[in-house]
Amino acid sequence: STPLIMDVDTGVDDACALLLAARHPALDLRAVSCVGGNTDVDSVVSNTLTVLDAVGRLDIPVGRGAGRPLLEAPVDARHVHGEDGMGDLDWPQSARTPDSRHSVELMRDVLRDAMSRGERVTIAPTAPMTNIALLLRTYPDVAKGISQIVFMGGAADTGNATASAEFNVFHDPEATAITLAAAAELGIPVTMYGLDVFYDPVVTRQQAEALIAEGGHGSGELAGRLIAFQCDRFERASATIGDAGAVCAVIDPEGVTCSDLPMRVELAGAWSRGRTIVDRRDWSGDHAHDPHGRSESIVRVALDVDGPRYTRLWLDTVRGH
Numbered sequence: 001s002t003p004l005i006m007d008v009d010t011g012v013d014d015a016c017a018l019l020l021a022a023r024h025p026a027l028d029l030r031a032v033s034c035v036g037g038n039t040d041v042d043s044v045v046s047n048t049l050t051v052l053d054a055v056g057r058l059d060i061p062v063g064r065g066a067g068r069p070l071l072e073a074p075v076d077a078r079h080v081h082g083e084d085g086m087g088d089l090d091w092p093q094s095a096r097t098p099d100s101r102h103s104v105e106l107m108r109d110v111l112r113d114a115m116s117r118g119e120r121v122t123i124a125p126t127a128p129m130t131n132i133a134l135l136l137r138t139y140p141d142v143a144k145g146i147s148q149i150v151f152m153g154g155a156a157d158t159g160n161a162t163a164s165a166e167f168n169v170f171h172d173p174e175a176t177a178i179t180l181a182a183a184a185e186l187g188i189p190v191t192m193y194g195l196d197v198f199y200d201p202v203v204t205r206q207q208a209e210a211l212i213a214e215g216g217h218g219s220g221e222l223a224g225r226l227i228a229f230q231c232d233r234f235e236r237a238s239a240t241i242g243d244a245g246a247v248c249a250v251i252d253p254e255g256v257t258c259s260d261l262p263m264r265v266e267l268a269g270a271w272s273r274g275r276t277i278v279d280r281r282d283w284s285g286d287h288a289h290d291p292h293g294r295s296e297s298i299v300r301v302a303l304d305v306d307g308p309r310y311t312r313l314w315l316d317t318v319r320g321h
C-alpha cells in the first residue's frame with residue numbers, strides 16, 4: 001500500500017478526506033500534520049484526533065503545525081465549516097493529545113524513517129501549505145523520501161475565497177509558491193487537485209441519511225453527518241466530498257484527467273493575490289516563452305474528474321464502523 005502523510009485544516013471536508021485515508025486498504029497513513037486554516041490550529045488538532053478516534057486509528061500520530069500563514073494574518077472559514085470548524089456535530093471528543101513534535105519535525109521523522117527502509121511517501125495537503133513550505137526549506141534532505149505531492153488547492157479557472165483565489169492558496173500564497181519552487185528544485189512531482197474538479201464528486205442527502213442510520217458513532221455515521229451538515233448549510237440536496245477527492249486522486253489517479261502545465265502563484269495583485277496562474281496557452285509543448293526568463297513550475301493539473309467514480313470510492317470506504 002502507498003505510504004501517505006496528510007496535511008489538513010480539519011475542516012468538514014478534511015474530515016471526509018481523513019476518513020477515506022485512514023480506512024482505505026491501498027493507503028498506509030503514517031502521520032497527519034495540522035495547520036491553521038479553516039479554523040485555528042488547536043481546533044484543527046482536536047477535530048483531527050476526533051475523526052481518527054471515530055475510526056479506531058489511535059496509532060496514527062497527529063502533529064500540531066503552523067498556527068498562521070508565513071506572511072499575513074490568518075483568516076478562517078468558520079462561516080463554511082461551523083464554529084468548531086467541523087460542522088458543530090456535538091461528536092464525542094478525543095482524549096488523545098497530539099504528538100510532542102511540531103508537525104514539521106513529525107513529517108521529517110516519518111520521511112527519514114521511510115527513507116531508511118527504501119520507501120517513499122506521498123504527501124497530500126488539503127490545507128494551506130505553510131507546513132509543507134517549512135518542511136521543504138528546513139529539511140530539504142527529506143525530498144528523497146517524498147514520491148509526490150498531491151494537493152487540494154488552487155484553480156485553473158475561478159477561485160472561491162475571492163473571484164481569483166482558492167482558499168488554501170489565498171490563505172498562504174507564499175507557502176504555495178515556496179512549495180512549488182522547492183518541489184521543482186528537489187525533483188518532487190506535484191499534482192494540483194483544485195477547484196476545477198473539487199465540486200464534482202458529490203454525495204446526496206439521501207446517501208448521507210443512509211450513512212447516519214448506521215449509528216454507533218462510527219465512520220459511516222460521522223461521514224453522513226459531515227455531508228448532511230454541508231447540505232443544510234448550503235441548502236442543497238447534495239454536497240461535495242471536497243478534500244476527499246484529492247485522496248481519491250492518490251488511490252485512483254485514473255479518475256482524474258490531468259495536464260502538465262506551467263503554473264505560478266500570484267503574490268502581488270490588487271484583486272488576484274493567491275491566484276494560481278495556470279498557463280493553458282497552446283505552445284505545442286514548448287513552454288520556454290516567458291519573456292523574462294523566470295522559472296515557472298510544471299504542475300500536473302487536474303482539469304476533469306469522473307465525479308460518480310470518486311463518490312463511489314468514498315462511499316464504499318467510509319461506510320461501516
Ligand code: BDR
Nearest residue numbers: 011014077126167168243
Ligand atoms: C478548501 O478550503 C477549505 O475550506 C476546504 O477544506 C478545502 O481544503 C477549498 O477551497
Ligand code: CA
Nearest residue numbers: 011014126127
Ligand atoms: Ca481543507
